Amino acid sequence: MVQADVREMREIITEGLRAAADVILPRTCTVCGTRLNLNERHLCLQCMAELPLTHFWERSHNPMADRLNLLIERGVDSCLTEGRLERYAFAAALFFYDGEGDYRRIPHQLKYHGNLSLGRHFGRMLGVRLKRSECFKDVDAVIPVPLHWSRRWKRGYNQAEVIAEEVACELGVFMRTDILSRRRRTRTQTKVSPEQKAANVKGAFEADKARAQEDGYRHILLVDDVFTTGSTLHNCFLALRAVLPVSVRISVATLGFVGGA
Numbered sequence: 001m002v003q004a005d006v007r008e009m010r011e012i013i014t015e016g017l018r019a020a021a022d023v024i025l026p027r028t029c030t031v032c033g034t035r036l037n038l039n040e041r042h043l044c045l046q047c048m049a050e051l052p053l054t055h056f057w058e059r060s061h062n063p064m065a066d067r068l069n070l071l072i073e074r075g076v077d078s079c080l081t082e083g084r085l086e087r088y089a090f091a092a093a094l095f096f097y098d099g100e101g102d103y104r105r106i107p108h109q110l111k112y113h114g115n116l117s118l119g120r121h122f123g124r125m126l127g128v129r130l131k132r133s134e135c136f137k138d139v140d141a142v143i144p145v146p147l148h149w150s151r152r153w154k155r156g157y158n159q160a161e162v163i164a165e166e167v168a169c170e171l172g173v174f175m176r177t178d179i180l181s182r183r184r185r186t187r188t189q190t191k192v193s194p195e196q197k198a199a200n201v202k203g204a205f206e207a208d209k210a211r212a213q214e215d216g217y218r219h220i221l222l223v224d225d226v227f228t229t230g231s232t233l234h235n236c237f238l239a240l241r242a243v244l245p246v247s248v249r250i251s252v253a254t255l256g257f258v259g260g261a
């Protein structure tokens with residue numbers, strides 16, 4: 001059998017299996033809950049069409065980058081390395097994320113319900129856009145925001161890593177999980193104020209200097225599931241900056257961004 005026939009046959013079988021599975025266990029849209037058609041994955045066509053994309057990857061200055069850079073500027077003492085100030089940091093998210101809105105179900109399904117396939121799907125969507133972006137196309141390493149080992153062990157996976165793996169794959173670079181680590185466990189942050197959250201994560205991360213420097217990276221991308229106050233990513237940024245000169249650019253990317261444009 002020629003290659004094309006094999007491929008076609010495989011597609012027919014896959015589609016047949018999916019159709020059979022849909023009858024036994026119907027798949028539903030993560031956002032609105034309606035039953036998915038055979039050609040729909042995770043979201044129905046309407047919810048996918050209405051996904052509130054940020055388009056932040058198209059502009060270096062955007063509300064997410066502004067929020068991050070404000071945090072960096074406030075901690076300016078720690079940014080003064082080699083006598084030069086920190087450059088404006090790049091930041092992008094795939095879609096706007098509202099605490100009450102239905103699209104919150106995407107990060108929730110990944111973080112609390114183990115829907116890794118959903119996380120990979122949206123991680124790829126983010127990666128494709130970052131690759132096309134003038135700001136992110138030269139990224140040479142991707143680092144996910146680490147979980148404390150005990151939480152990772154309990155959950156079985158790190159949601160940031162699921163996204164980062166796909167982003168790294170799309171950008172054609174390695175994902176590094178051996179550079180940044182979380183040195184202490186922070187409390188679950190869903191019910192705390194922004195001020196408490198900032199205090200919680202302050203100094204929670206540390207970076208391995210030798211590993212961070214060994215490959216001569218020029219542009220590192222930090223990846224997390226959502227960007228709310230920015231304090232978690234800012235603290236990861238500071239941990240990396242403590243071991244890397246300001247000439248190494250550190251950017252951030254997430255699936256969701258909480259807050260309006």
Ligand SMILES: [Zn+2]
Nearest residue numbers: 029032044047
């Ligand atoms: Zn839907």
